[in-house]
Amino acid sequence: MEYNFKEIEAKWQSRWRxxxxxxxxxxxxxxxxxxxxxxxxxxxxxxxVGHPLGYIASDIYSRYKRLKGFNVLHPMGYDAFGLPAEQYAIQTGQHPAVTTEQNIARYREQLDKIGFSFDWDREVRTCDPGYYKWTQWAFLEMFSHWYDRSKQQARPVAELTAAFETSGTEGLDAACTTEMHFTAAEWNAKSEREKEQILQNYRLAFRADTQVNWCPKLGTVLANDEVHDGLSVRGGY
Known part of the structure; x- marks a missing residue:
């Protein structure tokens, strides 16, 4: 008997939805x-072609774990911020919000046709203010905290500053990039800039100077995998 995949897939995918x-x-x-x-x-x-190649494998595993009795969370979303979306909008002469929305609709249509077992009620779009509001919040929380190894928990940086003011680094068991030792007098004698440079050593998220791949034509930095032989892969700049 012939397998009428168009009819069968449409029927059961409709039922799943x-x-x-x-x-x-x-x-x-x-x-x-x-x-x-x-x-x-x-x-x-x-x-x-690389998208379904990976998604099919994870979908098979998701279905396997469901059959083994697990409560499987298998969400999907769109990494909709960044250079590729911006460049596509420039190339087509449209606003990124318009092109991104259109492309997401196309992606969703194609993903649905393949029949993946995603929980679409948990869809994530990184360009959604309701999403990146919380990524920004999480970063600020990490920036304003340090890790107290003795208590095995993150603590506000204000507590660390207060400890430095009264006893320096004595008695502290703080996670840090570089071990530092100074007295309260030494801390209090430092400028605000010097104090902040020290705190960067303890913050869970920190500012630092580093080398980047800068593309003047695109007006942004590039990841290493976006550069080949010293040139931007996207356009050869």
Whole structure:
């Protein structure tokens, strides 16, 4: 008997959507399992061959773990910020918000046709203010905290500053990049800039000078994998 994949796939995918077959709810009675794929960046007209190559493998594993009794969380989203989306908008003469929305719709259509078991109620878009609000919040929280090894927890930097003012580094067991030792008098004698440079050594997230790949034509920095033989892969700049 011939396998009419168009008819069969459409029928069951419609059923999965209507029943929210892959929607995940909290269920303490079942062991948890989390499968996270690399989010595609919707900068072009659709998926490339590398996307389903990886997603099919993780989807197979997700289905296997469900059949083994696990409560599987398998979300999907879009890495929609960054150079590729920006360049696609420039090339097509449109606003990134417009092209990104159109490309996401195309990606979703293609992903649905393949029939992946994603929980689309948990979709993430990194260009959504409701998403990056929290990534920015998390970074600021890390920037304003240090790690107290004696208490095995993160503590506000204000507590660290207060400790430096009264007893320097004596008695502190703080995670840091470089071990430092100074007295309260030495700390209090330093300028505000010098104090901040010391605190950078303890903050969970910190500022630092480093070398980057700068592309004048694109007006941005590039990751190492975006550079080949000293030139930008995107355009040969």
């Amino acid at each position: 209507a029943d929210k077959t892959y929607k995940v709810e909290t269920n303490p009675s079942r062991p948890k399992f989390y499968v996270l794929d690399m989010f595609p960046y919707p900068s072009g007209a659709g998926l490339h």
